[in-house]
Each structure stands twice: as structure tokens, then as C-alpha cells.
Amino acid sequence: MTAATSATGLPRPNVPPEQAALWARELFGVEGPVRELGSQQDRNFLVESPAGRHLLKISNPAFARAEVQAQNAAMKHLAAAGLAVPAPVPSVHGEEIATVAVDGAGHCVRLLSFVDGTPLIENRYLPPPVVGDLGRLAGQVSAALAQLRHPGLDRGLQWDLRAGGDVVDSLLGCVREDRKRELVASAAARARAALEPLRAQLPVQAVHGDLTDDNVVCRPDGSGRPLATGIIDFGDTMYSWRVAELAVACTAVFHHEPDNPLAVLPLIEAFHRQVRLTEAELDALWPLIVLRGAVLVVSGEQQVAVDPGNGYAEAALAREWTIFETPAAYDWQAAAAGIRAALGLGGSRTTKPPAARSVLLPSLQQRKPAVLDFGWTSDSLTNGSWLGSPAEQAAEEARIVQAALASADAALARFGEARLTRSQTLSRTEPANLALALEVHLGVPSAVHAPFAGTITGTAPGLLMLEGADHTLFLAGISSTESLAPGAAVAAGRLLGTVTSALTVWLAAAGVRPAGSGEPPRFVRASEFPAFAALYQDPAPLLGAGVLPELPEEDAAAVLDRRNRSYAPLQGHYYAAPPRIERGWKEHLIDTQGRHYLDMVNNVTVLGHGHPAIAAAAERQWRMLNTNSRFHYGAVAELSERLLRTVPDSFDTVLLVNSGTEAVDLALRLAKAFTGREDVLCVQESYHGWSLAADAVSTSTSDNPRAEETRPAWVHVLDAPNSYRGTHRGAGAGEAYARDARAMLQSLADAGTPVGTYIAEPRNGNAGGIGLPPGYLPAVYDAVRRQGGVCISDEVQVGYGRQGFYFWGYQEHGVVPDIITVAKAMGNGHPLGAVITRRQIADALASQGSFFSSSGGSTLSSRIGAAVLEVLEAEGLQENAREVGSYLRAELEALADRQPLIGAVHGLGLYLGIEFVRDRSSLEAADTETAAICNRLRELGVIVQPTGDRQNVLKVKPPLCFTRDSARFFVDTLEEVLSNGW
Template sequence: MTATDAADPVPHARLQLQPPPPEIDEALAARIALDGWNIAGRARALGSHQDRNFRLDRDGEPPLLLKVANPSVSAGELEAQSDAARLIADDGRLRAPRALPRPDGALVGTVVVDGVTMHARVLQFLEGETLSGSGYLSPAVVAMLGSGAATVDRLLAGLQAAGAVREHQWDLRLTPGVLAELLPYVQDVALRDRLATAAAGAWEQVEPVAGALPVQFIHGDLTDDNVVTGDPLTRVPDGVIDLGDLNRTWTIGELAITLSSLLHHDGMTLPAAMRAVTAYHALRPLSEAEATALWPLVVLRAAVLVASAHHVLTTDAENLYALENLSHERAIFDAAVSVPSPVVTALVRAAIGQDAESFTPPPGLPLFPGLEPADVGAIDLSATSAALHDGRWLSASVEDDLFTEALAPGGASRALRTDGGGSAVALARFGEARLTRSRLHDAEEPANVAQGMEVRLAAPQPLAAPWRGIVAPTATGLTLRADDVTLRIDGCRAAHASGTSVAAGDVVGHADWRAWIQVTRTGVEAPDFVPRSLAEAWRAVVADPSSLVPGHPAAPSSPDAARLLARREAVFADVQEHYFEEPPLMVRGWREHLIDADGRVYLDTLNNVTSVGHAHPRIIEAVAGQWRLINTNSRFHYPSVVEFSERLAALLPAPLDTVFLVNSGSEAVDLALRLAQAWSGRRDVVAIREAYHGWTYLTDAVSTSVADNPSAIETRPEWVHTVPAPHRGKPEADTTMLAAEAVAEVDRLAGAGTPAGAFLAEPFFGNAGGVALPDGYLDAVYRAVRRHGGLAIADEVQVGYGRLGEWFWGFEQQGVIPDVVAVAKAMGNGHPLGAVITTRAIAERYRTGGYFFSSAGGSPVSSAVGSAVLDIIRDEGLQQNARDTGAYLRSRLEVLGQRHPLIGAVHGSGFYLGPEFVRDHRTWSPATEETRAICDRLRELGVIAQPTGDHQNILKVKPPMCFTRASADAFVDALDRVLTTGW
């Protein structure tokens, strides 16, 4: 028989609970270490339910751990724990605390306190932090907890320690007996009943497979409290402590215990916890019996945790460790029973690569007798529904309105019969993720996937039993139970008394105008709507009722974002990156919000391309109206290009009066540089370091942001000359000499015979997080470059067009007028549109070298879009909104920085802000990895954000300019939650 054989009998005896050990103060603990191990140190008490633990600090030496075991623990058990720790430590993948020998060579000593004999050990103290508390655990950490549990189980599978086999309350095989002893200590009757009921149901699921569960020695308490991370940045667990619950029991109990410890952490959902199951299974595959038993064992563990805490507090009222943990343990239990075990078991099976079995009801007769397929039509409530455009999905009455429209003669969706051939029926589909059930600024995944089918009727309809069964009226309708299946119909009147048996086809009730139809396994109560991440698992107990309605539309298939991403990567060049490692599948936008295929609404803090908001109706109207008339290249003569160009030129001060229209910011800056070359006859350019200007040959050559190109500085051509970036991170940094340095470089080039033909800069340093240039900087540098015959180019692609709030153009903040202005992004609200505005003389000089055209730049549609954007900025006061709401947002971020030292400074103006994250305010070391992780966590909370700057440690906060105060609050609240609970 091997160590993992499943032949061990399952104990059922009532358990003798462990008594609390006597109190040991820190002075006594220090004496125990000195007398028993000849170790002098200062003792500091650590928490424990059953033992007495102390950290021993020694001058100039690594700390140690003194563990005085519960009086019920034998020396043999402690020796086995030491052997287990040695096995783990010797393997090298995980750290574990080795036991230190006493002067006589023994690893275990005996102490007597208040007449009670106990055993003690001194162990290595693993440096690092545990994952204790309710802080956030990243996906990587969750996975490592699972793989760590599997690693420990594989290492301990061969452990032989007959003297350590015991019965104790944390052995999940003993749960019925343990709870029989513990539950009387739970004074809250309602809670006691919940614990008892949940545990009884879980045990019923475990018992049939108990004999097939492998048995071995396991750690027994491999939880967030008992793993250590030596890296406070990633928090990836690399050490295991406290083998005090080592025991021979079901191997799968290890994973159940680890999983339970995840459930109280901030943001931890059941699907998120399954990452640990996947990682465990990859190293130690679960058997069929273990997959079945796993979640019921989690429920049992949770029940024992809560009951044990009440027992400890009753018998040891001063145990602060138990008191502090009780709220966590209640949260664990609540999460463990929040969804029926069969549903979570379906999640488990999916996590280990098994196909979930969907619950299928028996074939049945039509629920609405006499209806023809042509009488039935569906309304579309999905994220891509054409009926939900223009923000209509936010209306509280939208579902009722769409049903009403569908039932009207000639209604939406498909033609519905309303003549004498039968009553029209409109339905909303089972399994559809309803956008109408999603809300703005929701940090959690919406519960919007229908677990039933909603039906609206143009006229009352009888309801027939699809199969034989027993009818029971309810407060909202009726149920029909038949063997393992229960049909629930809300919104109807039952036709029979409770307990009436009916045959298939018998009338069981009447629906007047609405009915909710749900089919479940008998004994399961299912919600009407669930999150998409749980929807497939719920199919284990909830069936699609569509077959009960003739002509029903097929249930919608869930979009597979991962499969689509694989298709993208198969045809897209790798250099065309996407945001996030697991990007949501975006299908709709509205104002400052993005919406994925499952109806999750995200706050968009990133999109300066969509300047006036996603899906703006006036832009849609402008595009459709112009395209119906004509769209062609800009060499034809048509009104819209003239009108738009006039309006654009009027936004610039004299003498900037001549417009070129192109398709993008890269093209705009490229053309601006060509204008300077033509004007000066020289190629040399002075540019500011750490800036990005585009991807064309010229714009890439002058871009020196190492975040976009790590080799940007080393590979730039010899005709590109750079000057220092106008910031040093720290808000109090001295920038007074930066202008002088830049002027000196311009003069040096002229003296060397290579005077600059152009000086190129973002007038408000956008790419580095919205940092303002020092006062007078551009005036000094513009004068210098012009003195030597060059041009001053303002790259307004990111910062212009009212985004800064106080100024429409970034150069206005500096009180200068450039010779050439390049702009794009905001101009088209996502439509490809850019422009260069300069003087007539500069434009004419370029004309001497040839001609210029852009086929789509300035096309009729592009010009119509450009004018519509300007109309919206003006009519909706978006520049003023950028000023006012942007100032409010900045003030809130600055207040946040007073509480969270990771925020070193908040740069920027209006809706171009940049909270900068630093690890140390003295050295100003960039928090690059933290910023990336913060963005990932924000996405989980429904906020789209990304880093910027050469060190990628600044959030680029540049949302659509319709951003509201409510959105500002939602963003800051989400960031506060991340900085408080972790990333």
C-alpha cells in the first residue's frame, strides 16, 4: 500500500477538542529559548488558534521562531512536522523552516507551564511577508498558491510517520463529529442553522466518493496565513510555514483548505479562485472523485473555521488572533455557499479541462398550446443590439419599451402575427448577456446573463404542462415538479391547488401579459441573472427552456475572446500590440465608457483619440449624411473641405492661416518636418528626449521615447539632435536651466555649421504624463532656432484641441506662436483625420518642391467629421468641462497622494493628467512594475488605464472630454481601492 492509497477508513468518532494552552508571556518565551536551546533573544508574541508562537530577535543574527505546541500535541507529531519541513526545504522550490537542534541534538524540548506539560521547538524564521489579511491577490499569486499546494503534496506523498497519525479538528474527514462538538458554541441561532445545513449538504456530496479519495500526509493548513513571499513587489509565495496541522488525511483536503483561504480577499470571485485549481491540477492531476469532492470540502472547511472561532472565543475570550480572523472566516463561509456546490463543481471541472455536463430536461409539449412558430419573435438585449444605440440601454424602462415595440403591429425584431391566427409573443432569450442589466461605474462584473426566458404576450395565454408533474402555486406564479426537473413560471396565475398531479398537456395556469420561465434541477434555487463568468457553470443545474416555446430563437453563443485573440495574432504582425494580456472583447462605446461582448461596462480614462465621446450621435449623423451624398479624394471641389479648413485656421493666431489635411498624427508631424526642411534647406532637427512623434520615417527618427523604442537614442540618425526632457519627476525639481541648455545646443549646432532647420516639441509634454514645460522655455528656444533660420514646430497631436482645459492649444500655455502646428487624434474622434497649420509663406516654399495631396485627408466625410467635432466641443462646452472637471479630478488625485505614498506627484492640466508612481520619494525611483499591475487591477474593477513615460510609471489620464464628475469619482475610488487593497 502506498502513502496515497485511499484505503484508510474514514473516522467518525466524536472528537475531543483541543484545549487552549496556558498563557505564556514574552519574558517566559525568551527563557524557554535560552534554557532549552541556549539561544538568547527578545521574544515577540505571534498569533495562533491553538499554539503559542513567538518571534525571537537576536542582535546581529537572523530571527528565529519559538513554537510551544498545544498540550494535546505529542513529540512524535512535532518530529514528523520537522521531517516534513526538511523534505520541502531540501527540494528547493519552496522555502520551509527547518528545526534547530537543542544542545543534546533533539529537535523537540519539553516545557511545563502552570503545571501543564507541552512540547516546544525552535525553527528558522522565514523572512518575508505572509499573504494574511483581506488584500487583493493577483492571478499570478493565486496560481502559485495552487501550484505550491500541489508541490507540497507531491513532496509529502512519501512521508512515513506512524507516530504522527492522529485525530484532530482540522482533518476534514472528521467534520461531522467536529461540528457536533463546535456548533453548540455558536450562540447565533440563525448562523448555527446555516452552518449545520450547509455542512450536512456538503457531507452528502462527499460521502459517496469518500472511499475513492487518496490519502497521505498533507500540510493541513496551507493558507494565506502560512505561505511567505520574499518579494513584496510581486507577492508570489515562495515559502511555507507552520506545519502544525500536518496529518494523514485526504490529499484533496490540502487544495480545499488553500482554496478556502482565498475567498475573503478583496475582489476574489469563485472563477478567479479556480486559477489555483488549474495550477494544482497541472502538477498533481485531480481524480474524478477529487473533482467531485473538492468544493463540498471547501464548504466543510469554511463551516469548521467559523464554528471553531466561536469555540475559541468562548473558551479563550482574550484570543485576539481568533477575534480578528472571525470576520474573515465568516466571509469565507458566505462565499463558499454563495453558489450551489454543483455549480462550483462545474467550475472546477472546467478549470481542469473537463467539459461541463449541461442539465437537459426531458422532451416536453409546448408551454403555450396553440401558438405557431410565426407567432413568436425575439428582442435583442445584447451589447451589440441595434435597438440599444445612443445610450438607450441606460433607460430604466428600455426592456419594457422594446417588448412593447415588438408586440405592436409591424413591430421590431421580426414580423409578429397579431391577427386572428394567434396572439403574438415576444421573448428575451435564455443565456443572453443583457446590456440593459449593466450599469455605469460598476466595479464588479454585472449579473446580466439570463437564467430563464422572459415572455411578453399581446393577449392572455393558457399555460400547459410540458410533462407530467405536481403543481404548486407560489407567491409569484407556480412551479411544476417532475422527478429531477422543476419548471418555475413567474407572472402567472396557477390553475390548481398545491400538490395537484397533472398530465403532460394539462392547463396548469394562465399568463396575462408576462411570464418568466426557468427550468432547474429539483431542489436548486437559481437566480434570474448571473455573471457571465458563472453562466456556463450554472448550466449544470439550469436548463435552456427555449424548446418549450415553438419558434423560439436559438440561445446566443458566448463570444470567445481568447479564440478571437488567437485569430488576431495569427494574421496581425506581432509589433501591433494590444492592451492587456487578456484583453476584453470590446463591441460598443458610449461617451466615456467602453462595453465588452458580455455587457461589462468599463470607464475609459485613456482615449484621447475619442475626444468628444464614443458613438456620438452628431458624428454618426454627419458621417452617414455626407456618405449618402459623396465621399471622394480631396482634389475634387466640394463645400465641406473649405468650411472645415476655414474653421480650423480661425482657431489659430495670426499668421497661421494655411491648412494641410492628412490622416493621422504621424503624417501631420512628418509633413511639418518636411515643411521645415523645405523652408530652411536643412535636415537637422532639435527634439526633446523622451517624446514620441509618430511612426513614419521622419517622425520615428525624431522620437526618442524608449518606452516605444528601447533603442531610440542609439539608433537615431546623425541629423537628429536632442535636448533634455523638461522634467525630472520630482515636483520640486529645478528646471530653470533647461531652456538655457536647449538654447546652447541650438547655438552649438549653428556654430558647427549644421544649424537646425526645426525645433520640434510637444508644447505641453504629453507623452511623459502631461508635464508642463518651464515658464519661458518655448519662447527662449523658439527665438534661438529662428535666429538661425529654422522653424518652431508644435506637436499638438495629443495635447491640443481643448484637452488642457485652460488652453485650446498647448503652446498658449507658454505664450508663444509656433511656425507650424501639427494636430490629429482629437480632430476626428476616432476617424482618421489630421492637419498641419502654418503660414502662407511656409506653405508656398514647400510648393516649390512639388505638390502635396492626401487621398482621404480632407475627404468630404473627413471634413464633415472634423466640423462636427468642433461643433460638439463648442456646443457641449467640452473645453470648459476639461478645465473644471479636470481640475476636480486632479485635486482628488492629489488628496489620494497624501494617503498613498506610491503617488509621487500628479502632473498635467485638464484632461491630460499623469499621476506618477514612485517607490521612494527621496530617490524618486520609478514604480514601473507596480504601475503595470495597477492598470491590470483597475481593469478588473471596470476601469481602462495604461502607463506612459520612459519608465512606464505614469498613468496617462486622458479620457474623452465628456468625462463627468461621477466618472472622476469612480476612477479615483477605484484607484484608491487598488492602492489600499493591493494589485
């Protein structure tokens, strides 16, 4: 064993910065400020000179000159392959490596060009594309170094994983805690045993040896994510197993996301695309990952002991323990299966369903078992009954089981079902809720028989294990009626025991053993399921044909493909790879995997998803009658009267439609008929709908990039009255914008085209909840009316109590419009909208014929609309919007003080906008960052989207049942993303 692997350790050379500066000047002719950089065993100094930045590296004397020469050769080799790496700078004597004396011993010293960038390790969160980029880079390095030969690469480093087991053995005594020492010893022994039969099959070549997030530098891409740009620190370059390069790179991921060990999969996939891994390398990979972690921790503990002043090593130790413990504690078999599944190689390790010669529970053949549904399709789970503590969720499952057993002798819960009853709200991590076992619940005791021949391999308390030629069966809940000791041979059909109430059944590939002791996991996370499903199969065939029919379930990608083929993509969808959302409850959206997302965008569902009062009203009305408003019934009068009670007495007429677009279109038509004027005045950056008329007055380029060029001559546009980033800013902006409006109105009147209609939101919702500056709206309303025009307040987004302090947005400004348009919130998701106005305005359209909407005022729509208003009042949701919205805004403003990317917080109540800027002076829009932040928030359980013409504002408009807990979760999660990356 070389000095590098001995237990004595390698303290860094004793070189102060002043001496390093002297050598840089005298040996390499470079002069400038010197700063020490971290290293475990060498001394590294950054030298900043007028000629540029360089790294002065004094190598540990344990490393021979040939080894240092090999490092230089590797750098040159990779540079020739087009990779950004340090380059050796010749000394004043023309040599790449000089020799200096430190404490009487010779040391190699080099000056290397400095590779600019930030070490990847400084990014707390590494998104999958960045993890994949690290894998791509590792693969390129491995492919390039495959041809490198140099005698200095034949080294005896402690980092050579071929000797990893020996290194752990020699340094294990440096681990101070007994528990940790035993854990390392056990894991290293297991890894060693797994690697031993593979040694001769693993290709050996030159490797970088330490291609981790510490030694990859990056710069931010357009979205603010780190983009790998270079590789540094070739101190561990050597000959070793090729797959060790990948294993080392993988270990860099675990401390970034310790709760998700399979976060390394994009890295492995990307490496495999560059360097195709062999079967032996795939078998060796996870054991090598664990072994690398074990070497890290024992080496780190030793380094701290022998070099107590090494702050770099001390700071790294906690991280290194995470790097070791995360993969060591994970199910190694599942990890290996997950890797193969990710690489499309799962078929080589899976087995076909067993050909059962007998059935597991013969009594089920004579019964018709009930099939339990704990997933998103369940009708038994209502009104959030699946939520609560684990004990409450278990009680809800038991209630459903007992209800099923009241009419059947048996009830079956499926393998692979994503249970709502194992999910939770306000969680940044996906739930462990996908069933890895089949459950059989029985009303009467039943005999259990061996479905295939095999051997009893375990009889842990409450668990029986039967291993056949191709499969292993795990049974929990069985009471043995015979003595079945481990090693006993069992014929197909033999009686195994009796189950009295519930039997849990796992079916695994032969040789699969649960991690640790006891039974296999009952539930896993959706992201882990492909890995575990390569080990465990659906046991349903063991029950006999037809007992539990297959329930085909399309994944989100398959349904998205169907959507894209049949449903015009013009209609769009959130996210590039969206979750499949099929259920909701209150302010939560639920995907088909049972993941609950906090819904920050659904201003349509004002009361919250799945409201029982609205569901009951809709069901009852559907059963009674649904027809159009030309028939006579009471619901349409009730809804109209309720609407009129929310507005001033000057309003006396309601027209009901299906949507906000129809409401705006109708309002424009009414105004034109009333004034006799075609010309309309609107506001920049607004959206009012998609019909010809509504689109004509919609100026938002984010909704219609061709808005300006397609705008008809009768539409005239004012600047957006935005006092934060508009033409006029700060105090006095309201009067300045109003002055511009008056000037345009006068100019149009002088040209013979006086404005008949002014339409605007009382708060620019589409731009991000931007408030109108004080005094602006009253002045514009007055100017329009002085010239004979009418004013439309588009309340489709901001009205109906959403702003908390006001039921209608116009109330904030002390004005009363002539026409109000509303939709979205009116039906809590049911298509319903309205125009509220004066009868004389409505009557002006009579000469053009009557107005009619087939379902706008139908019995169903009217009943739902009335019920929504009832619930809004009964549950105090406007007051909730005021209280929770004020709390949320205050917390977001406090967050803005800590996070410079937040330029401003806009809005009122529960209609807010969080504007991201790259610079608070220039107000440069952080649009790509906003999109990436939205994607990261979705990964952490929050659905939110960008808005505005610059797409740099988070639109925050959740259901009005939104709670302080949900607000706290949103703010904390947003801070997590802004602090740790996206």
C-alpha cells in the same frame, strides 16, 4: 473524542516572554530579543539572535510527544522535496524536542528555524496568479506528503474534516447569535449529508492541515505581487482526506474576495495539475469547503469564550465568518459545475439538449416572433438609454418589448444574452447581466404544453417545475388550467397552463434545484456563466425548429486569435487577454459582456464615445455625398475657417490630412521647403508619428527601441526638459535647458548645418504629460528663429482644449509657433488631421508640386471636423476639462501624500500623468508595478495604460465629457489598488 475536539477548548500555555527567552537560552543556546507571535492553541515566540531568527514553540499539553515528532517528520519530508519549511534545531542536549513544565503540566518545546517572508494573509488582494500559486504549493505539499507515514499523524484533531460534522455539533452552542447558529447548523448538516456517501471513496494520507494564507509566507516579485516562498505552522499535520488539504487552502481566498466565490478556481486548477482529483473528490470539495468554514467559526467562537485574552483568535473571528458565509451562501451546484468546467471536465456532468416530443408553445409555430436585442448589438438602445436605476432599466426593456409586439404576436429574449440594460457604469464589479433563462413575451394569451414527459416536482407561487428523465423545466408566469400537484405525472404534449403576457423558461439538468427557495437566478455574472451554463441550457429547442435560430457568438479569445492570424501583431493591442470592446458611451467603453469600463486613455474621442451629434452629421453627409477636396463644396471652407478662428491672426492657411503622423510629416516637409534647410532639432522622449520623417524625429524608446541607432544624421536631439527627473531639476531648470539648446544650435551652425526646424510638443505627452519648465519654450523659439529656423508645435495629443486652461498647448508658454499640427481630437475618432500655418510657408512647397489628401478634406471628414468644433463649444468641454481636470489633479496629489509609490502627478486639465517610483529619492521607475496596476484597474472597471520611456507613468487623458463622479471613481479605485495590492 480527544481533548482537541472537546467542548472545553484549549487555552494557550501560560508562558510570558521572559520565560520563553530563558528557555531559548538555556535549552537551545539562543539568546536575543523575544516577541510573541499569534496562535490559537500554542505559544509561539520569535527569537532574534546574532545567529539568526528562530521560532520557539511551546505546544499545548493536549498534544502528545508523538504528534510533535510527526510535525518534525513532515517538515523534514517536505524539505527533502525542495520546499522551504522550518527545520528543527537540536537543543544543547542534542534533542529536537525538549520538555518544560507550565502550571505543573509537561509541555513540548522546540526551536525551529525561521522561514523569512511576509504571511500571505497580509495582502488584501490576491490576484489570480497568486491564488494559483497557492494551489500549486498545496498540490506540491499533498504530492510530497502522500508517502509520509508516522504514528503521530493518527490524531483526533478538531481540524480533521472527517469528523467536521461532529465538531460542529459539539461546539455549536458556542455561537452566540441565533441566526448565525442556525446558519451553521443547516450548512453543516447539508455538507455532512453530501459527504456521507463519499467517505469510503476519498483517499486518506498525511496532510499539512492548515495550508492557508496565514501559514504561507511570501516575498514580492518584480511587479510587487506576493510570491509564495515558504510554509510554516505544522501544528495541524495529521492523516485526513487528501482533498481536505485543497478545501482548507480554498477557504483562504474567500475573505480576500468575498463578492466572488469562484475566485478559488485558479487555486483548484493549479492543485489539480499537481494531484489529479478523483470524481469523488470533486463531488466532496465544495461541501468540505463549507464544512471547514463551519468548523472555523464554531472553534473561533469557542476559543474566544475560553481564552478571552487571545487577541489573535478575537481578531480572526470576523474573517472566519466571511470564510464560512461566502461559500455557504453560494449556489453549491453551480460551484461544483464551475470547478468541473475550469478543469475541463464539464462534459461529464452535462446532458444533451432534450429531444422534445412536443413544443412548449405550439402557437409560436404559426407566428414569426420578433427577436429582442438587449445586448451590445442593439439598435434600439441608443444614447445611453440603457443606463439608470433598475426601475429605469426595466422600463427601457419594457419599451423595447412593446415596440416589438406592435408588429409581432410574440417577442423572444435569448438565453445567454449579456444585457446592457442590466449593466451600470462606475462599478468595480462585473454586472449580473447574462440571461440564464429564455423570455417569451406575448401579445395574446397562449397555451403552454409539456415538451417532454415528466413529473411535477414543485408548484411554488408563479413557478411550475417539471422534471423529466434528463432535464428539469422551470416556468415562471404560467397560469395553471389544471390541478397539477407535486408528484403528478405529465405526458409529453399535455397542457400545462396558459401564459397571458410573459413566460420565463429555464432548462436545467435533471436534479438541479435552485439555491434556496423559489425560481432559479434569471441573470448571472459573465465569470459565473460557465458554471451555471453547465447546469442550465438554452431552452430555445423546446420552441421548435427554426423559431429562435442560434446566434453564434465568438468569445473574446476566439476573436483575438483571428486577429493575430490575419492582422499584423506589429500593430499591437492593450492587455495580454483583452476584453472585447465593441461599444462605447461618453467616457465609458463597453465589452461584449456588457461590462462598462471607465475610459482613461481615449484622447482621440475627445467628445466621448457614441456622440449623437457626430453620428447624425456623419450619417447625413454619407447619404448626401462623400468625395475628395478637389471638388468644390462648402464643408472644407467651413472647417478651415473654424480652425483659423482658434489661432492668432498670423495663421491664415490650413492643410487637411488623415492623421497626426501625416500632419507632422507634412509640417516637416513644409519647414524644409521654406527654410531650405534639412536639419531638425527635436526633444528626447517624444513621439511624433510612424512615417519615415515623423519617426526620424520621434525619440521615445518605448515606441521605437532602436530610435537612437536608426536616427538619420539630419536629426539632432535635445535632452527632455523634465524638471522632475531630467538633467536639470527644480527652479531654474527652464533656463538651464534653454542654455543647452542654444549651445547645440550654435554648435550646429558653426559646423555648417544650421537647424531649419524645431519640433516639440508644448507638453511632453508621450512622456506622461510632463510640463516644460517655465521660460524654456520662449527661449528656444527665440534662438531657433534668430538662426533662421521655424518652430512646429505638435498639438496632436495636448491641443484642442484638452488642457482646459488653453485651447492650444503653446498658449501656456506665451509663444506663437510657425506651424501647428493637430489630429486625434479633430474627428472624435474619425481619421482627420490638419497643419495650420502661414500661406508663405505653405506656398514654399508649391515648387515641388501640389498637395492632396484623398479623405483628409473630404466632405465627410470636413463635416465631422466642423461638428466636433461645434460640440466642443456648445457643451463647454474645454471649461469642463479645466474644472474636472483641476479637481482630478488635486485629488491625485492628495492621494500621492498617502501613497509613496506615486512620485509625481504631471499635467494640466484632462491630460495628466501619474508617475510611479520605487523610491522618491532615487526616482527608480516602478515599471513592472505600473503594468500590474493597469491590469488590476482593468479588473476593477478602469481602462488605463502606461506610457513614457520607463513605462512607469499612467497616462490619464479621458474624453473631455469626463465628470467629477468619474474622476472620484478613478481616484478611489486607484487608491484601492495601491492600498490593497495588484
